[in-house]
């Protein structure tokens with residue numbers, strides 16, 4: 207078994223796709239390389255007074271569009287190679303879904319559970335300060351967001367720290383995924399999972415593809431397994447179950463559970479809140495270890511945790527017909543080939559989990575526009591609908607009830623507009639990469655890379671090279 211590094215894995219997928227594009231090797235290698243890599247160490251004073259050295263990274267992969275964009279993760283897996291790979295994936299992901307940013311990624315090598323809230327706040331604020339000093343954060347330069355182990359709370363700390371040292375009028379746009387009261391946007395927390403749902407829904411509506419893998423079209427009745435019940439996994443599971451899919455298995459840090467008749471998500475999350483884990487949940491059978499359930503019988507497998515989870519070791523035993531990559535880089539290139547050979551449909555990460563950055567884009571737009579989406583038009587729309595409905599009432603016997611009027615005359619507020627923009631993005635991008643897939647007879651991952659390389663490459667061609 208060859209142990210490819212993560213950044214190499216991304217580049218292998220890139221190279222495969224690059225063969226279908228017109229760019230020469232010089233431009234391609236320029237496109238692949240990371241523009242700026244920052245490794246920071248700083249001391250943390252722990253609550254007991256001891257000092258610990260913290261390691262953090264920020265990588266800006268591509269400046270072909272600015273700002274660069276990508277999350278900050280808190281995990282013990284964080285290192286330079288991982289951050290480079292994830293930053294590169296952000297560049298391609300943004301291009302696939304037409305979000306006008308370059309790619310970046312950051313990470314701090316800690317297990318967040320080992321630190322108190324006060325310590326996490328000190329770490330986050332100090333990291334932000336270091337990023338600022340090196341010009342690695344700002345609404346026009348580099349804009350972080352949540353990732354594995356971080357959320358709205360950390361983004362709020364980042365904004366507050368940035369604000370104290372910068373008087374930029376667009377300061378709110380220096381980070382996305384913020385709490386609503388600090389310039390966040392409705393729908394950002396749910397966005398990646400919501401996007402995963404829209405992507406899988408679109409893939410499952412394709413009759414030809416479903417026939418090939420022996421499934422009916424539609425989400426209803428499909429059995430799925432999810433790995434990781436964090437923000438992304440939880441919301442993917444929530445929207446899939448709401449649409450009638452059946453959650454048969456879950457893998458978490460403490461173990462995995464399975465029930466072919468379906469597992470109740472609400473009861474399970476209550477159980478986890480009480481016990482701190484999923485193992486022993488009454489409504490399902492507890493399996494040997496965290497990875498066993500990945501090999502269970504199901505229609506859709508959703509890895510929503512970390513990278514390299516489907517690998518040469520377990521790929522042969524994976525039975526799912528659809529792999530929905532909600533995490534970044536969950537399938538190694540070797541596993542990809544094994545699963546593909548079996549005929550399964552892999553919906554790749556560089557498309558499927560782009561809902562997060564798409565709504566981050568909307569949040570950033572809101573911040574630099576200094577106005578909430580829907581603020582100007584919502585009431586105007588509602589009044590127009592009401593006028594149309596009253597004409598319908600006047601020319602027919604139909605009288606609308608108050609409930610009907612409320613539903614029919616609803617204007618687009620922020621939540622509705624974000625959801626509409628996200629769905630449009632996921633549906634259009636799927637069809638865009640699906641066309642490329644058919645044209646070149648490649649898989650969806652290669653198609654997504656071809657789409658990204660073509661879009662980014664065209665910009666690189668017109669970028670000046672300083673003598």
Ligand code: GLU
Nearest residue numbers: 276277351353562563566
């Ligand atoms: N961390 C998320 C990702 O990997 C979101 C990035 C963002 O919103 O900038 O796509």
